[in-house]
Amino acid sequence: xxxxxxxxSGKGGVGKTTSTxxxxxxxxxxxxxxxxxxxxxxxxNLDIVMGLESRIVYTSMDxxxxxxxxxxxxxxxxxxxxxxxxxxxxxxxxxxxxPEQMKAICDKLKASHDFVLIDxxxxxxxxxxxxxxxxxxxxxxxxxxxxxxxxxxxxIGLLQHAGIEPINLVLNRFSPQLVGNGSMMDQEDVLDIxxxxxxxxxxxxxxxxxxxNRGIPxxxxxxxxxxxxxxxxxxxxxxxxxxxxxxxxxxxxxxxVNWFTRNR
Amino acid sequence: xxxSIVAIRAxxxxxxxxxxxxxxxxxxxxxxxQEMSRMNQPLVGASVQIDLKCPLLKAEEMAYLKSKxxxxxxxxxxxxxxxxxxxxxxxAAAPTTHALPQRxxxxxxxxxxxxxxxxxxxxxxGQTEDFPQGSLIIYGDVNSGAEVRAGGDIVVLGALRGNAxxxxxxxxxxxxxxxxxxxxxxxxxxxxxxxxxxxxPRGYPEIARIGVExxxxxxxxxxx
Ligand SMILES: Nc1ncnc2c1ncn2[C@@H]1O[C@H](COP(=O)(O)OP(=O)(O)OP(=O)(O)O)[C@@H](O)[C@H]1O
Ligand SMILES: [Mg+2]
Numbered sequence: 144x145x146x147x148x149x150x151x152s153g154k155g156g157v158g159k160t161t162s163t164x165x166x167x168x169x170x171x172x173x174x175x176x177x178x179x180x181x182x183x184x185x186x187x188n189l190d191i192v193m194g195l196e197s198r199i200v201y202t203s204m205d206x207x208x209x210x211x212x213x214x215x216x217x218x219x220x221x222x223x224x225x226x227x228x229x230x231x232x233x234x235x236x237x238x239x240x241x242p243e244q245m246k247a248i249c250d251k252l253k254a255s256h257d258f259v260l261i262d263x264x265x266x267x268x269x270x271x272x273x274x275x276x277x278x279x280x281x282x283x284x285x286x287x288x289x290x291x292x293x294x295x296x297x298x299i300g301l302l303q304h305a306g307i308e309p310i311n312l313v314l315n316r317f318s319p320q321l322v323g324n325g326s327m328m329d330q331e332d333v334l335d336i337x338x339x340x341x342x343x344x345x346x347x348x349x350x351x352x353x354x355x356n357r358g359i360p361x362x363x364x365x366x367x368x369x370x371x372x373x374x375x376x377x378x379x380x381x382x383x384x385x386x387x388x389x390x391x392x393x394x395x396x397x398x399x400v401n402w403f404t405r406n407r
Numbered sequence: 408x409x410x411s412i413v414a415i416r417a418x419x420x421x422x423x424x425x426x427x428x429x430x431x432x433x434x435x436x437x438x439x440x441q442e443m444s445r446m447n448q449p450l451v452g453a454s455v456q457i458d459l460k461c462p463l464l465k466a467e468e469m470a471y472l473k474s475k476x477x478x479x480x481x482x483x484x485x486x487x488x489x490x491x492x493x494x495x496x497x498x499a500a501a502p503t504t505h506a507l508p509q510r511x512x513x514x515x516x517x518x519x520x521x522x523x524x525x526x527x528x529x530x531x532x533g534q535t536e537d538f539p540q541g542s543l544i545i546y547g548d549v550n551s552g553a554e555v556r557a558g559g560d561i562v563v564l565g566a567l568r569g570n571a572x573x574x575x576x577x578x579x580x581x582x583x584x585x586x587x588x589x590x591x592x593x594x595x596x597x598x599x600x601x602x603x604x605x606x607x608p609r610g611y612p613e614i615a616r617i618g619v620e621x622x623x624x625x626x627x628x629x630x631x
Contacts, residue, residue, distance in 0.1 A: 267533075289551070293532050293550070293551050293552045294532070296531045296532040296550045296551070296552065297531060297532035297533040297552060299531055300531035300532065300533060300534050301533075303531075335566070336548070336550060336551075336566075336568070338529055338547075338548070
């Protein structure tokens, strides 16, 4: 029996879809069986980021309407073993699906996969409720800005109320340089407010945009800092204890400065 | 806790000692002593103006007070000013707790006799806590986008970043205390104050209450 993890944020555009695609792929690269589920009915794009757009035949809507078997709706990613996508219907809207129907799908999927990652839409309305209906755990994605953090806080409250535990934090688009010169909140500030466990920090990485456009998740490229960050988060999700590196922790520059001052 | 009889304030023209209605000169003396002990630094050798926001003191009372201030605290009285208490207060809708009649009503409407509610967790954005019956004590933070309201005081054993309203039934002696007092909006009774842009936590607990000038003042919290 695997587990269902909803990837959510409250605020839009902070990197839920990017994180779902990369963590799903990374977990499969680590040998896990994974299904990534697009819960953004009507505004789907997990398929594009995964590069599986052209291969979709059925969606979760078809499964709910009993047009096809769940197994048949799963699109296999040919680049790595054990990774499939369950797409969302683009023609429908979020009210066309009931939370219980989502939960039923999640329950079935986790019986046969190690990880079920749900890409939640932004907001706190029906789409979010559907996305988290079958979730055992949650990953909150936030960027280090006050409005994203306030929305994340709202979502955490709702998830806690629903008994979803643990709730882990991914701090995305982090820029050590901006933190260094005082124009970005550092991770201490963010954690101080949200008070949940940090599972990883993903740096601002231009590679994300090119990888999105090419439909090849960043984690296939070993060298990119974003890729490495997602790989580490995936390892942590599998239970490995990997410290959050100093580069993420204090900013690369300040470490160099510290090193110099310490050795003088 | 600041007392309701005496307040010491620093204005542009120097220190003022404000005296409000009281029962006896002994009460004033005690209140001065309390107020002085709350200070972080002693006011040695300063000169003060006395603002009488109470009925005029008798000549011998005044003389006694002056000599007491000089002897005990080395404070010189540079002037005395009387404020006409007969005139209506500037904000008529906002009665102050400083006036005598109200103080005598206080016992059945005070901290000692009313319940408090303890919230053992952080209150997050979109969540609210309402407790008109008494005071709220929060073992956690009140985050931006959250709201807490109490008939009495609000004590946050964490950071107050959201909205807080103490004394919602109009009690102007209500206070708000937080380890990090950086609310978006703070209300006591019908008084309101907004957070200055970019206010950073100060790193020590603070208390907000209604001061003599009928505005919400915030100062370092030392003890009740
Ligand atoms: N670490 C990063 N570095 C640079 N760009 C990023 C990073 N993460 C995300 N982005 C960019 O931010 C944009 C939004 O990302 P994404 O679509 O993953 O967000 P989302 O939370 O799923 O949005 P929505 O709420 O619309 O579903 C994309 O253009 C993506 O390329
Ligand atoms: Mg998305």
